[in-house]
Amino acid sequence: MLAPMPPSADAVEPARAPVSGRGRDDACPGALRLHQADDGALARVRVPGGVLAVDQLTALVAAAEELGDGALEATSRGNLQLRGLAADAGTELANRLHAAGLLPSLAHDRVRNIVASPLGGPEVRGWLRELDEALCASETARGLSGRFLFALDGGLGDVAALDADLTVIVTGDTALLRIARAEAAAEVGIADAARLMLRAAEEFLALGSGAWRIREADPDGTLLAGRLGLTLRPLPALSGRRPQVGPVEGALVIGLPFGRGTAAQWRALAHAATDELRVTPWRTVVLPDADPAVLPALAAHGLRTAPGSPWEGATACTGAPGCAKSLADVRADAAAALDTATGTGLPVHWSGCERRCGHPTGAWVDVLATGVHSYTIDSSTEVTTEQMAAAVAAARRTT
CATH class of the missing domain: 3.40.50 (Rossmann fold)
Incomplete structure (x- = not known):
């Protein structure tokens, strides 16, 4: 086990020199440098390549339940986040991650991207x-x-x-x-x-x-x-094709709504896996060599198991109440829109403020909160939450 340490990274990470014009340090969170959010402290655990052994995932789920809000979030870089941590949870979390082999170097925690x-x-x-x-x-x-x-x-x-x-x-x-x-x-x-x-x-x-x-x-x-x-x-042309939800090339690709899964959902994924899981940058989880017979059980846990859903390519920032800057509960509003929409199309991202945290690269439909129940689509079309499903579906087809 690690010797007791504060959650601050100051002792193990060099200070980041601010870039001219920025006026601030790189405050990107890690497992040792926690970020204080409105719903508690947040830890971001680097998972290179998104590759997790089943026992490592089990350890993360236990940490989320016992130290945080009980959920794990996949990020746009295939890492995992724990939210709702107590301010003094850093040492205990670091010890657990080290024991699970998820902190091979304290000094390189945040650079293993x-x-x-x-x-x-x-x-x-x-x-x-x-x-x-x-x-x-x-x-x-x-x-x-x-x-x-x-x-x-x-x-x-x-x-x-x-x-x-x-x-x-x-x-x-x-x-x-x-x-x-x-x-x-x-x-x-x-x-x-x-x-x-x-x-x-x-x-x-x-x-x-x-x-x-x-x-x-x-x-x-x-x-x-x-x-x-x-x-x-x-540079030659590349297809940019990423694995879609469902059975693909001897593996199962499973979708997490906005990348966030409950402890029960993550345990279901661990149970369905063979030796390892691979968390992708698209908020999906790949189960290599898994038996397709597990798909109904995973679907019963609220996970996406079939392609062609409007949820395909849909992402959202944390939104309220987890983020004080957000003007709306964007995930709840987005989920309501996606559950009533049809078809797929361009990626779409819901943001609670102008920072647009976690938005995709390339072409995408930009849905930005302007109030508790109002949004703009691609900075032009103004909609209410009731109008959003149809307007977003149309933008995904035409933008």
Whole structure:
């Protein structure tokens, strides 16, 4: 067990230098640095690649029940959050996470931000292990912000579409390394990809810019490519296809409403899993090699098990009462709209304030609260909660 420690990360994480014009530190929460929300303290547990052993999930569910509000939330980076924690719960939570193998390095708690194709092949799994181990062993990497993101793509472009700082993509016998939002990438060897990602992250810190994300210091990737001796070539088109809910390629993809699941729902997922679960950036959970016969039982727990639902691609911020900045209970309003809507279409995101926390990348329908019962859609169409279902469905088809 860990020695008693305060939940503050000051003793194990370096201070983040504010970027010019921001005037504030990177306050991204972690498992050691808790965030005080209106519904209690919040802890964000990094889960590289979203990969959880069944016993690790069981430990998280127990922590959520005994220390928090009893639920676990999946984030847009495939991590998990506990909410409703007491202000002094940090030490007990840290001890539990350490015992479950979810805190391999106290000093790197918030920098283990790695998304990976949930149905990726052995290359992706190898990169995930190698990168996480190398990241935790790097003293330099401690200086990364909690917002810095690595993406390991199995070749479909699913996580390559997530606006990561560094992305590697399987392309047959080789890989592509993409830097920030560059429309170009460097061809690298499969065996070299994880090592080069860490080197690129360390070179980014060596720039001394104080930026949190590479795109702020090197938006086209040419500066870091030059420092790494890499040649950039145009990035090929990628489908961006992500796994849909239901049986897919020998796995089951299960949807969580807005990524939030009760203890009973998460335990049902753990029971249905074989050895591990993979939490995706799209608020779904992949159960590799699971028996499709478990789908009715999961559906009975209120989980999404079939494709084609209006809930597909629908996300929402925390909203009221959990967030003091939110003007409405957006999740309740969104759920009411989705339950009466038909069809799918573009991703749609409900936000309780102008910050639009957790919104997707790419094209999406923007539903913003302007009052307790009023919203705007794509900053133009004003609707009440009663009008929202039809208006959102139409926007998803036409925007």
